[in-house]
Amino acid sequence: MAGLKLQDVRKNFGAVEVIKGVDLEVEHGEFVVFVGPSGCGKSTLLRMIAGLEETTSGRLEIGDRLVNDVEPRDRGVAMVFQSYALYPHMTVYDNVGFGLKLAGTPKAVRDAKIRAAARVLQMEHLLDRKPAQLSGGQRQRVAIGRAIVREPDVFLFDEPLSNLDAALRVDMRMELARLHTDLGATMVYVTHDQVEAMTLADKIVVLEGGIVQQVGSPLDLYNRPANLFVAGFIGSPKMNFLAVTVDSVTDDAIRLASPLLAAPAVAAPRSWMLPGDRLTLGIRPHALLLDDTGPIGGEVTLVERLGNETIVRIRLDAATEVTAALAGQRDVALGAAARLGLAPDDAHLFDNDGRRL
Amino acid sequence: MTAAKPKTWLARLLLALLMTVTLLPFLSMFTAALAPSGSYPNGLSWPADPQWSNFARAFEAANMGQLVLSSTLIVLGVVPVSVLAATMAGYGLAKLTGGRNRWIYLVFVAGLTLPFEAVITPLYYEVRAFGLLNTRFAIILPLIGLYMPFSVYWMRAHFLNVPNDLTEAAQLDGATRWKEFWLVQVPLARPAIMSLTILLFLWTWNQFLLPVVLVKDPSRRTMAGALGAFQGQWGTDVPLLCAGSLLILAPTVLLFLAFQRHFVAALLQGSVKG
Ligand SMILES: Nc1ncnc2c1ncn2[C@@H]1O[C@H](COP(=O)(O)OP(=O)(O)O)[C@@H](O)[C@H]1O
């Protein structure tokens, strides 16, 4: 039984601060995903939990035990590397059993555990092979097998699927989800792919520039992004952003003005805004509908027909385009004029500093 | 595809020419070795009455059995220790020292620039001060030291190419540094260790200057070193000298034939890794 607790955790590489004070609590059994663009510090944070990078300052607890100065091997964690990091000179059997062997597990017990792990991962037929004789997906399984035989308190994954092709990635994603349900262990998973984050996570931690932007369930982040960064990062296609000013304010709604829009009214919780305030209006592509009386209009510049939905880009002016994901197969012609509408509740408003209102 | 193109013919011709040039001296040594003892064989001519007994006489005269034993003892004293020390140091320098301790590696690199001949005189006095002159340790200990710069450089180059992920995976699997070294790093380093072993063997076996300077008694030298004494003693009997030289060469040639594949690998590795 082990959760995780990070308190004002920081990491410097030389003079450069890469992790800038992270606070985070993870319950036992939670599947947590660190997501963010490349270089934001996800791997560094994960490696700090593993003990592979020293923590410059702050407290790091695994299962109520302060582990800042504990060796990686004594932290009760197992890690699956992006490169798999299998031992090239050992068979799959020995790769999976290496940790148990080091721990002095009796041979019979070790054998049973290795075979059990191989069964779970459907790789019993691979046990005698060397890593060089395996495909990418098979190596991935071995790497996961090596982690699960040791029954760690916390599993750490660093972009484990990024070297697989798209179809295999989807399969392995589902398998990881199943594994999490079966094992009930705490898992921390790093990815730059927000779809992976959304599908796997109980809790998503969005990182950018070494700072936690938001922590929440996938739907929390989707429905109530805390700032412009999260709003733009979570959700596909990306959220549309439009610069607007406040035109008038009533008790529960404000009316926006923009040269690009026909003054839409949106629900807004705050009435302290004043006419003339500058805001950013965020609209998810899936919130937009074809509507001849809608506030957004322009020329269609792109149509992508995916079968279940139709992605349409509409140019509002030379610098601004809006993406709409319309349900079903729509009859939209390239170059034609189109108008889009949205429900007042589907608008996200962000202040001048990018924070959600 | 059956008929070779003219260009490959030219290449083969050049190769054959080169091979002849390389082998000719050996061949002429061989025919000379078969000439009657005390005669002065000229050039390449098969003697009318080949004296195979010259080899047996040379074996006796050079005390070859003793020399093989001596060379073997010296190789056994030098190579395992050097390879072990270099493997550990290479690992340490590649994986365990960074940042402020990088200069340690530079000390070894500096050793690489030192010409062997430049240290032979100070070595003589040092070995004498240790009271080791005329013992095999006079060859073994300096050689271990002299091989370190290259060996450490060689092994470090190998360890630098081993991904850090493997070290980290081993650490998370519960390995101490020591276990990681023996169970993960050394097995992976086998090709590099093998090449280094072969190179050090050859250099030790063929070591000439050091034994000649530091050990007077030829029976305690390496074979190549003993050749010097043999030449001084039998320099006038050319057929015998040739037979003796060929015998001294034999072990390295046999070793080469046995480990051909590894030799080529060792040399290629050198060329790739620089
Ligand atoms: N060992 C290191 N030394 C110096 N800088 C590093 C080191 N490791 C990572 N960094 C820097 O820290 C930042 C975060 O890296 P990383 O955690 O690998 O990002 P991510 O995994 O999110 O792509 C990057 O700017 C990277 O250049």
Ligand SMILES: [Mg+2]
């Ligand atoms: Mg990374």
